[in-house]
Amino acid sequence: MNDVCSFCGKDRHSINKLIAGQSAFICNECVYLCVEVLEEEEQNLRSFLRDEEQSETGTTTITISTRVTGKGKAKDNPE
Ligand SMILES: [Zn+2]
Numbered sequence: 481m482n483d484v485c486s487f488c489g490k491d492r493h494s495i496n497k498l499i500a501g502q503s504a505f506i507c508n509e510c511v512y513l514c515v516e517v518l519e520e521e522e523q524n525l526r527s528f529l530r531d532e533e534q535s536e537t538g539t540t541t542i543t544i545s546t547r548v549t550g551k552g553k554a555k556d557n558p559e
Contacts, residue, residue, distance in 0.1 A: 485510055 483492045483500075485507035492498040497508040506514075 487513075 483498055483505060484490060485495065485498060486504035487506055487510040490507055490509075492507075495507040495509060499506050499508075499511065
């Protein structure tokens, strides 16, 4: 059996858990990594939304576009 993680290439003997998909495998370490990436993304989105709220009370919006690159387009033209 060629059970290696499709992401990092480790075989099942050097990792705790290997999850099998239709045509790929992923190990627990890579799953954690993916979760971290997704959570980071979510946190960026949350802080972006929080800053948007604050900006309505009068603070500057300049920091938003520099911190969340590529996503500052959502509300280019607030009323
Ligand atoms: Zn892996």
